Amino acid sequence: MLRLLLRGAxxxxxxxxxxxxxxxxxxxxxYSSSQSSGAAxxxxxxxxxxxxxxxxxxxxxxxxxxxRATVEKNVPYSDSVFGLIxxxxxxxxxxxxxxxLESTQPxxxxxxxxxxxxxxxxxxxxxxxxxxxIEPTPTVSVPAASMEEAxxxxxxxxxxxxxVPSVPAPCDTEPTVVTEHCDECHPAGPEAVxxxxxxxxxxLVERPAEEVSARLAQQDQDEQNVLAAVSxxxxxxxxxxxxxxLQAIGAQExxLQAINQHxxxxxxxxxxxxxxxxxxxxxxxxxxxLMDRTSAVTDATAALQKANEALDSLRTTIRNSKDLxxxxxxxxxxxxxxxxHKMAVDLDRVVAQVQSAEAESKIVSQYSDLVQExxxxxxxxxxxxxxxxxxxxxxxxxxxxxxxxxxxIAHAHRRIDQLNRELAEQRVREQIHIDAALQQQKLEDQxxxxxAVSxxxxxxxxxxxxxxxxxxxxxxxxxxxxxRTQLRRQAAAHTDHVRDVLKVQEQELRAEAEQxxxxxxxxxxxxHRQLTQxxxxxxxxxxxxxxxxxxxxxxxxxxxxxxxxxxxxxxxxWLSVEALNHTLKTAGAEEPSVxxxxxxxxxxxxxxxxxxxxxxxxxxxxxxxxxxVYGEASLRARFNSLRSLVRRVALIDESHNSLYxxxxxxxxxxxxxxxxxxxxxxQLSSEDLDPFKLLSYASYCLEHxxxxxxxxxVNQLKGEARRVVEDWLTEARLTLETRxxxxxxxxxxxxxxxxxxxxx
Amino acid sequence: xxxxxxxxxxxxxxxxxxxxxxxGLGLGIVFSVLFFKxxxxxxxxxxxxxxxxAYSNCQNDLRSHYLLHRNQKVGLDEETT
Numbered sequence: 097m098l099r100l101l102l103r104g105a106x107x108x109x110x111x112x113x114x115x116x117x118x119x120x121x122x123x124x125x126x127y128s129s130s131q132s133s134g135a136a137x138x139x140x141x142x143x144x145x146x147x148x149x150x151x152x153x154x155x156x157x158x159x160x161x162x163x164r165a166t167v168e169k170n171v172p173y174s175d176s177v178f179g180l181i182x183x184x185x186x187x188x189x190x191x192x193x194x195x196x197l198e199s200t201q202p203x204x205x206x207x208x209x210x211x212x213x214x215x216x217x218x219x220x221x222x223x224x225x226x227x228x229x230i231e232p233t234p235t236v237s238v239p240a241a242s243m244e245e246a247x248x249x250x251x252x253x254x255x256x257x258x259x260v261p262s263v264p265a266p267c268d269t270e271p272t273v274v275t276e277h278c279d280e281c282h283p284a285g286p287e288a289v290x291x292x293x294x295x296x297x298x299x300l301v302e303r304p305a306e307e308v309s310a311r312l313a314q315q316d317q318d319e320q321n322v323l324a325a326v327s328x329x330x331x332x333x334x335x336x337x338x339x340x341x342l343q344a345i346g347a348q349e350x351x352l353q354a355i356n357q358h359x360x361x362x363x364x365x366x367x368x369x370x371x372x373x374x375x376x377x378x379x380x381x382x383x384x385x386l387m388d389r390t391s392a393v394t395d396a397t398a399a400l401q402k403a404n405e406a407l408d409s410l411r412t413t414i415r416n417s418k419d420l421x422x423x424x425x426x427x428x429x430x431x432x433x434x435x436x437h438k439m440a441v442d443l444d445r446v447v448a449q450v451q452s453a454e455a456e457s458k459i460v461s462q463y464s465d466l467v468q469e470x471x472x473x474x475x476x477x478x479x480x481x482x483x484x485x486x487x488x489x490x491x492x493x494x495x496x497x498x499x500x501x502x503x504x505i506a507h508a509h510r511r512i513d514q515l516n517r518e519l520a521e522q523r524v525r526e527q528i529h530i531d532a533a534l535q536q537q538k539l540e541d542q543x544x545x546x547x548a549v550s551x552x553x554x555x556x557x558x559x560x561x562x563x564x565x566x567x568x569x570x571x572x573x574x575x576x577x578x579x580r581t582q583l584r585r586q587a588a589a590h591t592d593h594v595r596d597v598l599k600v601q602e603q604e605l606r607a608e609a610e611q612x613x614x615x616x617x618x619x620x621x622x623x624h625r626q627l628t629q630x631x632x633x634x635x636x637x638x639x640x641x642x643x644x645x646x647x648x649x650x651x652x653x654x655x656x657x658x659x660x661x662x663x664x665x666x667x668x669x670w671l672s673v674e675a676l677n678h679t680l681k682t683a684g685a686e687e688p689s690v691x692x693x694x695x696x697x698x699x700x701x702x703x704x705x706x707x708x709x710x711x712x713x714x715x716x717x718x719x720x721x722x723x724x725v726y727g728e729a730s731l732r733a734r735f736n737s738l739r740s741l742v743r744r745v746a747l748i749d750e751s752h753n754s755l756y757x758x759x760x761x762x763x764x765x766x767x768x769x770x771x772x773x774x775x776x777x778x779q780l781s782s783e784d785l786d787p788f789k790l791l792s793y794a795s796y797c798l799e800h801x802x803x804x805x806x807x808x809x810v811n812q813l814k815g816e817a818r819r820v821v822e823d824w825l826t827e828a829r830l831t832l833e834t835r836x837x838x839x840x841x842x843x844x845x846x847x848x849x850x851x852x853x854x855x856x
Numbered sequence: 857x858x859x860x861x862x863x864x865x866x867x868x869x870x871x872x873x874x875x876x877x878x879x880g881l882g883l884g885i886v887f888s889v890l891f892f893k894x895x896x897x898x899x900x901x902x903x904x905x906x907x908x909x910a911y912s913n914c915q916n917d918l919r920s921h922y923l924l925h926r927n928q929k930v931g932l933d934e935e936t937t
Contacts, residue, residue: 738859745862750922755915816862819921823858 134649141642144637158182168789194554227519326417330432333413337406341439344396344403348446351396353390355453362383389457396450403443410436430565444551477507571589599747662848668702669709670845675699676838680725689724692834696721699841706848712841720834726827735806738824739791740765744818746787749815773799776809787817804832862918863895869914874900 157164157178168175276364362385410432417429522529529600579601676695695714703709719725724732747761768788776793777784784790790809795807808820873919890900 617904658933741859741862748918753919753922755918760916795923820862 134646136655137640138511138646138649141638145638147615154178154181173817184685225567322420326420326828327428330415330417330428333406333410334432334435337403337410339438340406341443342405344399345442345446347392347399348443348450351389351392352453353448354385354392355450355457358382358385358389359453359457360768362457362460362464365464393450393454400443400447403439407436407440407443424610426569430562432571437555437562440558441555444555448548477511497764566735622653630632665702665705666851667847668846669699669706670842670849673701673703673838674844677842678840680835681727682724685729688726688730691720692716693721709841709844709848712844714836715833716837717830717833719830725831725834728801728831731803731824731828732832734827735794735798735810736782736825738821739795741820742767742787742791742813745816745820747818753816776805780812783813787813787816803835805830807832865914865917868917869910872913873910876910876913876934877903878906880904880909 108554153167157167158181164178168178232423261474276591361378362384365382414429414432414436417432537693672695676692679690679692679695683691696713700710700713703713743765744762745758747764748755770788771792773796774789774792775796790812797803797809806824810825810828813821880902881899882902884899884908886897887902918925
């Protein structure tokens with residue numbers, strides 16, 4: 097706009113030359129005002145476009161936060177603008193990577209997704225509960241229950257998804273211990289199924305799981321309580337019995353020790369040949385040992401009794417706990433039984449030891465008694481024989497006399513004989529005695545054997561039973577584990593199947609959803625694209641229109657400028673031509689006009705771009721430029737003055753040009769009279785070529801302002817007349833030429849001026 | 857001006873004639889006085905010669921345009937004066 101103004105101003109300043117700008121300001125002002133109105137339009141249009149773009153951006157950012165983020169990232173200070181207008185950007189906490197289109201998804205997709213995730217979480221929970229149930233309390237019922245619930249749930253899901261009524265997997269193969277809980281599950285299961293079948297699909301999954309878990313928890317709790325009670329009781333009794341048994345064992349061992357000590361002491365006492373003081377000490381020790389032994393034995397028996405009582409109580413508790421039929425307590429029970437058995441075995445062993453020790457001690461005591469008796473007997477004999485000798489005769493070897501010795505030897509011989517006789521008797525009765533002894537021994541052995549056999553049988557039975565129980569437990573556990581694995585496998589297979597089905601479903605749903613999504617997306621895209629394209633098109637159209645208008649305005653301005661330029665130039669040309677014309681008129685009566693050079697220069701300057709005008713301007717004869725031209729009046733006057741001369745030299749030509757001829761011609765001129773002015777005919781005949789006639793024609797023409805015709809006529813003069821009028825003719829030609837050129841220029845300028853002048 | 861040419865020429869002729877006549881006359885007179893014992897014939901001769909010369913000159917001058925036997929350039933120069 098400014099450029100245009102400047103261009104216009106510069107053009108006008110360039111072209112103005114000698115003219116003032118005043119004449120041009122008016123049109124310029126008009127042009128500038130029209131230019132300014134066009135510029136204002138452009139400004140308004142651009143402002144509108146920019147404002148619309150900013151408003152649209154803000155609105156779209158309000159609706160789409162991702163777009164807003166993008167804009168804020170890319171365009172500086174836009175975040176402050178957005179903050180001013182829209183408020184702070186919302187934070188996207190929650191599920192990550194939620195694109196815009198997800199928000200437009202139907203709620204069911206999200207619900208389904210949530211549902212599946214919930215199911216998965218539930219399953220996880222289930223799994224954790226399972227593991228929890230399994231690890232601390234490896235029961236069968238709880239995993240079974242959980243499996244049950246899981247299968248129930250799975251079937252519910254399947255039923256929910258396929259509306260196929262299904263029955264949860266039966267758990268009747270479990271032993272009776274579990275049936276309780278299965279019974280609990282069964283009512284829960286079908287109930288849940290019914291519930292699930294009745295209730296809507298979404299709630300089906302939720303409630304049974306809760307119930308089941310609650311029930312499960314309840315069951316766990318109960319079992320745990322029972323277990324705790326049982327275990328506590330078992331432990332108590334076990335501890336008590338263990339204590340008692342230990343005590344008994346200790347007591348028995350103490351008794352054993354005491355007995356052994358006693359026997360040892362007895363042996364020592366018998367065999368040792370110590371002095372009487374030591375012997376009395378020994379006997380005292382022996383008595384003490386005997387006392388100890390008796391006390392120990394009584395203690396042992398008491399302890400044994402107590403232990404037996406404790407064991408009995410333990411047995412009863414074990415039986416009670418067995419009667420409770422809590423599977424979890426079974427190992428405890430088993431362990432308690434084993435402990436019991438062990439304790440019983442130990443007790444028996446210890447008792448047997450004690451008994452053997454007692455038997456041995458009895459034998460030893462018998463032996464000691466016998467020995468004592470023999471000793472006494474011997475003492476008596478010895479004392480009877482040698483009264484003065486003391487009992488301990490071993491140390492008396494030096495003190496005894498030969499008589500005593502002989503007596504002693506004789507006694508000894510006699511004793512030997514007696515003994516030999518006894519021996520023979522014994523040998524005779526040996527067999528009988530042996531038989532009797534054997535019999536006794538046999539009986540004894542039998543009895544002992546029976547006892548031992550019975551006890552060992554009992555023990556073995558007990559062990560076998562325990563072993564059996566243990567094996568059964570193991571087997572049960574193994575079976576349980578296997579069952580669990582099988583169930584787990586089944587559940588796994590089920591879950592796999594369910595998972596597969598779910599996966600397939602998921603895929604199908606996903607495909608469907610994706611299709612829907614893609615179609616919606618496509619729609620949105622196409623709509624968006626359409627909209628954007630429309631917007632773009634509109635914008636482009638507007639822009640193009642604006643641009644076109646701008647261009648049009650520019651072109652109009654340019655054309656205006658050009659037209660104005662041309663008009664000015666035409667005006668200039670016209671003015672210069674007028675000036676030229678005017679200079680022509682400055683021709684005085686006898687003087688030529690002002691030299692046309694300056695005017696012609698002006699004309700040439702004013703028509704620099706115009707070829708025609710410049711050619712015309714060039715066509716001006718040099719004489720006129722340098723010297724100017726004569727006006728018609730002067731030419732007329734001159735002609736009039738010439739006329740007489742021409743008359744006088746009318747006869748002179750190339751052949752007749754002597755002085756005489758001159759005289760004759762003068763004479764002719766003096767004598768011949770013609771009309772001053774005669775209208776020339778349209779066509780000159782040969783007789784009209786007489787100089788006098790020609791002169792009159794020319795005069796007539798001149799008088800009537802037809803310089804051209806006059807010149808033409810005068811051009812017909814020949815000879816000297818012609819020579820005389822040559823200058824005049826030249827002048828006339830010059831004038832005519834100049835006038836012709838000027839008239840042409842003026843006509844042209846007028847035409848151009850007319851052409852460039854704009855009608856209002 | 858071409859129309860003044862004739863006038864000029866005639867002026868020249870006249871001047872020339874007058875001069876020639878006068879000169880001839882003078883010479884004639886002189887000759888007649890000096891050499892020819894005041895006869896009139898040298899005067900008339902002289903004046904006649906003078907006149908004749910003037911006439912001839914005038915005629916030549918007046919014809920000169922048609923002759924053009926001189927150097928063109930000189931002729932043109934003469935023409936343009």
